[in-house]
Amino acid sequence: MDVQLHHVKELPYLIIPNFYTKEESEIILNALIDMNPYQWEKDGNKTGGAIDDDEEPLKHNYCLQLDKLLTPLGRKHNCILRITNKIFDKDFLQKISDAHFFFEYVKNSNKDATFLNYYEKDCYYDFHYDTSVVTAISTFYKSPKKYTGGMFYLSKDNLDLENGSLLLFPSSIKHKASSVNCFENKQCSGRFSVAKLITCI
Numbered sequence: 027m028d029v030q031l032h033h034v035k036e037l038p039y040l041i042i043p044n045f046y047t048k049e050e051s052e053i054i055l056n057a058l059i060d061m062n063p064y065q066w067e068k069d070g071n072k073t074g075g076a077i078d079d080d081e082e083p084l085k086h087n088y089c090l091q092l093d094k095l096l097t098p099l100g101r102k103h104n105c106i107l108r109i110t111n112k113i114f115d116k117d118f119l120q121k122i123s124d125a126h127f128f129f130e131y132v133k134n135s136n137k138d139a140t141f142l143n144y145y146e147k148d149c150y151y152d153f154h155y156d157t158s159v160v161t162a163i164s165t166f167y168k169s170p171k172k173y174t175g176g177m178f179y180l181s182k183d184n185l186d187l188e189n190g191s192l193l194l195f196p197s198s199i200k201h202k203a204s205s206v207n208c209f210e211n212k213q214c215s216g217r218f219s220v221a222k223l224i225t226c227i
Contacts, residue, residue, distance in 0.1 A: 037128075046164070048190070084151060086152075091142075131224075142218070143220075146206050
């Protein structure tokens with residue numbers, strides 16, 4: 027597994043390009059599509075998204091807080107959570123701790139919230155920071171890619187995240203998801219992300 031360490035403003039972040047196997051990515055993508063993202067909430071005020079100084083939402087995308095839908099038993103059996111939660115596997119935790127001591131925090135965390143996001147035309151999430159300690163972003167889209175744009179900005183760094191990749195960073199770094207331009211007029215041709223906000227209580 028290729029764990030790539032980068033820095034922005036002296037803060038570390040990790041990119042794992044092929045964190046998910048092809049089969050895992052397909053299972054998650056199909057599950058996201060089956061959940062019909064067009065029925066998810068698009069009002070950033072209703073999904074706990076960040077706001078600007080005028081209390082206007084910075085978030086303009088389709089979003090669903092997965093945890094609110096699931097019982098404790100459902101959390102154990104949901105394929106999206108089951109697969110994405112491999113970020114808490116012992117061997118992986120050791121790899122990211124070895125890459126940079128900051129990510130030892132994930133090993134000691136005991137709370138996370140999972141948000142499903144979908145971006146296509148006119149969808150974006152402007153610069154903001156999260157209220158957690160570590161943010162984990164998994165990216166999924168139909169292959170071959172059927173859109174342009176959709177870049178992820180981590181402060182001044184501009185990232186083109188690959189299908190099935192994982193990005194880990196301190197939640198205090200301001201970040202942004204730019205708009206997507208689909209070149210096929212078909213549903214779910216844009217970019218999905220699964221965001222985990224990780225903390226300790």
